[in-house]
Amino acid sequence: MRHGRHAVTIYEVAGRAGVSIATVSRALRGSRQVAPATRQRVEAVAAELRFRPSRLGRSLAEGQHAANGIVFPDLSGPYYAEVVLGYEEVAAELGRSVLILATHDRPDPVAKVLDLAGRVDGMAILGRTVDDGVVARIADSGLPLVLLARPPVHPADTITTDNDGSARELVQHLLGHGYRRFAFVGSPDESPDVTGRYNAFRDCLQAAGLVPPQPVESAFNVAAGYAAARDTLTDRQQRPDALVCANDEIALGALEAAAEAGLAVPGDVAVTGWDDVMAARYAGLTTVRQPMRELGATAATWLQERITGSRVPVRRQVLRTQLVTRSSCGFHEDVEVKE
């Protein structure tokens, strides 16, 4: 914009080429109703002047930002980064820019999200970043919206990973190994994903005739997981023999706590996570792999359809997950496949 001496405008190109701005616009955007000679002259002048149409002027006239937004809680840990990357990749292919907004724990996420909404043609919202009311309000404004890893809000599209299925698969696997005294480490109230995982965990245990425990609260980081697991594991009376942790970072902390308590993994206690972060492999952690990149990519694809006006009905999709068994949940014969 205001940079440098001043940006070249369509008026200057028109002046130098001896035509009207309308003709410049037509020539440069490839309209067929321009005389070849004229087009050539305009193109030459535009190139010489290094003319680049102002995004702002263009967007205002076209009523399109040619940009998508994505809102997420954070970017630490590979989870969100991968989602964003998948989203950006598809959006870029479609010729759209991507605006990001990390709400983190900063004040007034609502204002920031609404601001973002005013800069884009469509938006993806990840997890518990803004509440249903705000989502509904934005959706009502007509902005195409897709919700990721978050409960649906009509009429936005929703994509989640299969928390229910993966939790059940995990519990069944642990039951198969003979574990019976389960604990769940994580905070269901903090994340929709964890809510789903805990609920399935609970139901699955109940179905197996066991009494499901209350969750042991823990934030999504190694230190918190360590502290939570330590407290749980030192309860000699009711020491659990299987810690189902809400994600890998918590699980990694739990592994430390177990080691410190002198407990063998998986002999004395099994530990599992979610996400399959790189460290999980080195820690021998059993976990659940999720198609995060695909989550983002699908979001961008769906948004594009709504932005371009397809009258698609409201959609929901649950992406499949994959149980990755390593040493932390029991002894296996099968070795992990090398990719």
Place this chain on the structure above:
Amino acid sequence: MRHGRHAVTIYEVAGRAGVSIATVSRALRGSRQVAPATRQRVEAVAAELRFRPSRLGRSLAEGQHAANGIVFPDLSGPYYAEVVLGYEEVAAELGRSVLILATHDRPDPVAKVLDLAGRVDGMAILGRTVDDGVVARIADSGLPLVLLARPPVHPADTITTDNDGSARELVQHLLGHGYRRFAFVGSPDESPDVTGRYNAFRDCLQAAGLVPPQPVESAFNVAAGYAAARDTLTDRQQRPDALVCANDEIALGALEAAAEAGLAVPGDVAVTGWDDVMAARYAGLTTVRQPMRELGATAATWLQERITGSRVPVRRQVLRTQLVTRSSCGFHEDVEVKE
């Protein structure tokens, strides 16, 4: 924009409030030259209509996007994600949106970067995403620019981490452990960071009276590191006893290769990396920790100064790094401090 029935404009607010759009604008942006009664009325109407000024209209009139861009090669691995996060955090605090662009290996990064340049008031460029010519061209247009982990291009500001110092520290440390047959795994031509690391590695060995080897080429991932290290370690004649890898992922691959070759780490061979990714800790990998978040944060801060018009001279800064010694480079008495 075009969503929903139609967005509320300043004209409708003006109409309902019985004033001109000029007055609405003044009232809403807090100009003091508005009668209290008028302001109140305007605010009431605006709230009732849920009026939100169009970002596009505003930006066009103000000549400001109120947005920053950041260009990076990729987002996989914690390195770039952390930089982006630090950048976004500061930018958001300053009331600016953030547009991201991952060049990856996709075609025509230049066009995408130029497009991005037309959407922001300032931009950070990370690593080898676009060449000097493009950088110079953008800088010449007057767009405030800060280069990260990349060679300087006048007159853009530049911030790097201390590759030179960290490489020397690493080599000295390994020399202290008695290692003498060094290999460098990584591709100096692929990344400015690696260039700096390799050069310092080479100089440092030379200064120690050793003959520095040519780098063993490897991309930035575990599989490539594994392959490169395997080839190097099976050279029985000249088998190196210290693999200085250009980043942690390569190093993790090297650790695998060593294990597979039946070589003890650090007994037979030492392995080191850069970045201190989470997995490094679990793999016992000696590495270099870099202030990535700070890199991004500083970039956003510097940009802001230029955007707001400060006539600061061209700046360069080298951020300090920290050697993190673990078991892969030799036996240490000191245990890693728990954070």
Place this chain on the structure above:
DNA sequence: TTGAAAGCGGTACCAA
């Protein structure tokens, strides 16, 4: 204190 109007930089319709 307020309003009229001139931009900001394009797009696209309507005539010529």
Place this chain on the structure above:
DNA sequence: TTGGTACCGCTTTCAA
């Protein structure tokens, strides 16, 4: 095939 011009939605100067 081309030009004139009416927007797009807002900010800000200049008058009143």
